[in-house]
Amino acid sequence: MSSISGMTGFGRAEGAEGGWTWSVEARSVNGRNLEVRFRGPPGFDSLERAAKTSAQKLFNRGQVTLGVQAKRAEPGAAALKVNEDILARYLTLANQLAEEGATPPSADGLLGLRGVLEAPEEEEDADARATVETAMAASIEAALEALKVSRDREGSQLLPVVTDFIDRIEALIASAETEAAAQTDAIRDRFTRRMSELAPDAPGLQDRIFLEAAALATKADVREELDRLTAHVASARTLLQQPPAGRKLDFLMQEFMREANTLCSKSATTALTGIGLELKAVIEQLREQVQNVE
Incomplete structure (x- = not known):
């Protein structure tokens, strides 16, 4: 025997792929018709269409809000490089101050100065980005499924x-x-x-x-x-x-x-x-x- 569903609920899912980690939260409240609002990470515009398509398969009414928080892993120490030009400027200034009686700079201090250490920009190829988007879309669907369970419980x-x-x-x-x-x-x-x-x-x-x-x-x-x-x-x-x-x-x-x-x-x-x-x-x-x- 089928039973009615409510329109208020919450669902959550998490995932990781290709150096990215993310979490998805899906919430819904009462609404006369189905309205889906999506907020995702920059550069993943296609996820909004996937989110709305998934929501339309599961729900008929209610205001559904989906949010995706994503973060890309920081590069390791081995990937960092020293900006020689900026380091030379800092050394010149430090030597001038040392001649006036200031404490000479330490290596740790110099490396901690802004701009001395740089992380190379990593470019994702199209296939890698597509793989990440597919995994994120799966997490969105999982969060919506959890939301459906919550609404059924109501x-x-x-x-x-x-x-x-x-x-x-x-x-x-x-x-x-x-x-x-x-x-x-x-x-x-x-x-x-x-x-x-x-x-x-x-x-x-x-x-x-x-x-x-x-x-x-x-x-x-x-x-x-x-x-x-x-x-x-x-x-x-x-x-x-x-x-x-x-x-x-x-x-x-x-x-x-x-x-x-x-x-x-x-x-x-x-x-x-x-x-x-x-x-x-x-x-x-x-x-x-x-x-x-x-």
Whole structure:
């Protein structure tokens, strides 16, 4: 059985190749659609396309942020060379200062001066750079897979919460059906009392009461709204078994609220109005949770 996924999570991966080391972090938060933001090391522009392609395969909604921190290994001591020109200038200046009484410079001191030791620039050939990029792309995919696991875990925690709200809505619908069944009698009794008070001796009063009460009862009939609410409950349960369900559940929440509003507006009893208001409150709570569903 499939289960829903959330939209909040975190994933991380690390890698190394060809003198490079890197770490990848993937985070996501709620979003109406899928939005992927990428920040990578200079010179690896193609990674952004690979990151977005991988994210689109795994996710349908949410704001996904990917960051790659990369570092190239420093050259060893054997690769360093002395800049003879700069060293000669430092020596000339040091000798002048020594003649004036300054302490003569040491070899360590001279080598530590800026520009004396140089690390040759290493040029990566195209094949080596491509190999590093491929390895980085694999780490990006691994971080996104870890993010997917994290979002699935959130979904497993969301499912019982969402299911509980749907159960509460179903129970309120059942209560509304019971109360709605008594609306016709309540309308007739109320209308009879009112008419009897205003025109107790009017000819054909009973027939008039019957016709007017029937008309009011028709206007206050909420069976259609209750039937649609029941159908929405069934749809919500089906969607939870057919992820990704977030967008469809968003739309369904609007339909739930529309029927609940109509129920309240057509209610002819205080009890049914109270049920309708509680129903709207639970639907709003469910809507807030649905915002976290992918």
